[in-house]
Structure formats: C-alpha cells, structure tokens
Amino acid sequence: AQSVTQPDIHITVSEGASLELRCNYSYGATPYLFWYVQSPGQGLQLLLKYFSGDTLVQGIKGFEAEFKRSQSSFNLRKPSVHWSDAAEYFCAVLGMEYGNKLVFGAGTILRVKS
Amino acid sequence: EAQVTQNPRYLITVTGKKLTVTCSQNMNHEYMSWYRQDPGLGLRQIYYSMNVEVTDKGDVPEGYKVSRKEKRNFPLILESPSPNQTSLYFCASISSQGAGQETQYFGPGTRLLVL
Numbered sequence: 265a266q267s268v269t270q271p272d273i274h275i276t277v278s279e280g281a282s283l284e285l286r287c288n289y290s291y292g293a294t295p296y297l298f299w300y301v302q303s304p305g306q307g308l309q310l311l312l313k314y315f316s317g318d319t320l321v322q323g324i325k326g327f328e329a330e331f332k333r334s335q336s337s338f339n340l341r342k343p344s345v346h347w348s349d350a351a352e353y354f355c356a357v358l359g360m361e362y363g364n365k366l367v368f369g370a371g372t373i374l375r376v377k378s
Numbered sequence: 379e380a381q382v383t384q385n386p387r388y389l390i391t392v393t394g395k396k397l398t399v400t401c402s403q404n405m406n407h408e409y410m411s412w413y414r415q416d417p418g419l420g421l422r423q424i425y426y427s428m429n430v431e432v433t434d435k436g437d438v439p440e441g442y443k444v445s446r447k448e449k450r451n452f453p454l455i456l457e458s459p460s461p462n463q464t465s466l467y468f469c470a471s472i473s474s475q476g477a478g479q480e481t482q483y484f485g486p487g488t489r490l491l492v493l
Contacts, residue, residue, distance in 0.1 A: 268420075273418070298482075300484075306486075306487075307468065307484050307485065307486040307487045308421075308468065308484040310481065310482075313481060354420060354421065356421075358482075365411070365423050365426065365436060365437075366411075366413075366421070366423070366470075366482055367423075368413075368420035368421040368422070369420050370418055370419060370420045371418075371420050
C-alpha cells in the first residue's frame with residue numbers, strides 16, 4: 265500500500281529566506297505526486313503535481329518540487345518565502361490501483377517570521 | 379466555473395441525530411471521494427465512487443454511508459453521529475481513471491462538531 269511521510273510537523277522560516285518541505289513516499293509503481301496548501305480555515309489548493317517527464321516541476325505561487333526516484337522523495341521548495349505563504353502543506357500520492365485514492369501525509373505547518 | 383460544492387459548510391449536531399452532507403460537482407467527473415481531515419493525521423479517505431451506483435469503502439468508512447444515484451452528486455450520510463466523527467470533511471472529484479493528467483478537485487470543506 266502506498267504511504268506518505270512528511271517528517272517535519274512544524275517549520276519556521278524568516279520572510280525572504282528559502283524553504284524546503286520534505287516528503288517521502290512509498291509506492292510500488294511510478295507515483296503520481298501532489299503538493300497541496302491549506303490556509304487557515306480554507307480548503308485545499310493544488311500547488312503542483314508530478315505525473316512523468318521532467319523531474320523538476322513548477323507550480324503556482326513560485327513553488328517548485330523535485331521528484332527523486334532513488335530517494336523516494338518529492339520535496340517542495342521556494343527560493344524566497346513571503347508572509348502569505350504561512351499555511352499547512354500536504355504531500356500526497358495517487359494510487360491508481362487503489363481506486364484513485366489520494367494518500368496524504370500528515371502535513372507540515374509553515375510559520376513565517378517577519 | 380468548474381467547482382465542487384459542499385453543504386453545509388459548518389454544522390453542530392448532537393450524538394445520534396442523522397445528518398447528510400451534500401456534495402455536487404459540475405465537471406461531469408465519474409470519480410468522487412470523501413475525506414476527513416484530523417490534526418496530525420492529514421486527510422483520510424472515507425468512501426469513494428467510481429461511477430453512478432458504484433461505491434466502495436476507503437480507509438475509514440465506519441459510521442458513514444454514501445450514495446451515488448447521479449453523476450454530479452455524492453452525499454455523505456452519518457446515520458448516528460458520534461463525537462469521534464467531529465472533523466473537517468472534504469469532498470473531491472477527479473477527472474478520469476487510468477494513466478493521464480488526473481487531478482482531484484476539492485470542495486471547500488464542511489466542519490462538523492458532534493456534541
């Protein structure tokens with residue numbers, strides 16, 4: 265069965281600093297990978313997704329993620345964080361043979377210091 | 379505008395009082411799903427439906443029912459809610475099955491409190 269691990273429950277960065285949120289997955293086949301962001305009291309917004317091809321994926325709001333098959337990782341990065349990026353971030357893997365189920369990590373809460 | 383809608387957005391109820399959370403999508407998607415979100419656990423799938431009249435259990439189906447009588451609607455039913463079903467619920471629909479550019483579209487969420 266597929267699973268997703270986000271090792272960091274909370275991360276605090278200063279505004280303008282770079283950001284990397286870690287995500288490791290366990291899945292037998294080629295994974296479909298996603299990053300979602302959830303602002304307080306809001307729903308889920310898709311930041312970016314990886315299906316195949318180029319392992320560096322660009323998303324919205326200046327985010328990017330790199331798929332590394334050898335490390336089973338799909339880390340999210342942003343070169344310069346803005347205060348509005350404070351939110352909870354979820355990594356997810358889509359299991360086609362499990363009824364198109366998205367399996368989510370537990371989430372990483374990002375705090376931004378001014 | 380392509381969207382998934384849920385109603386109600388907020389609900390407070392008491393133990394044992396049946397309730398239904400509606401979900402509707404306007405994208406003609408075949409696949410729909412319900413998730414619950416709890417702190418530290420991320421989102422977990424409750425039930426999913428691959429087409430009209432086709433539903434199946436997800437990871438945490440106990441205490442829930444669903445129906446899929448038409449493609450656009452996928453209501454979540456709590457026959458006898460209990461406090462451990464206090465959670466944030468999301469409905470989602472997905473564009474297609476099989477390899478391709480599938481993306482799950484999420485509704486805005488329904489926050490449920492069971493007293």
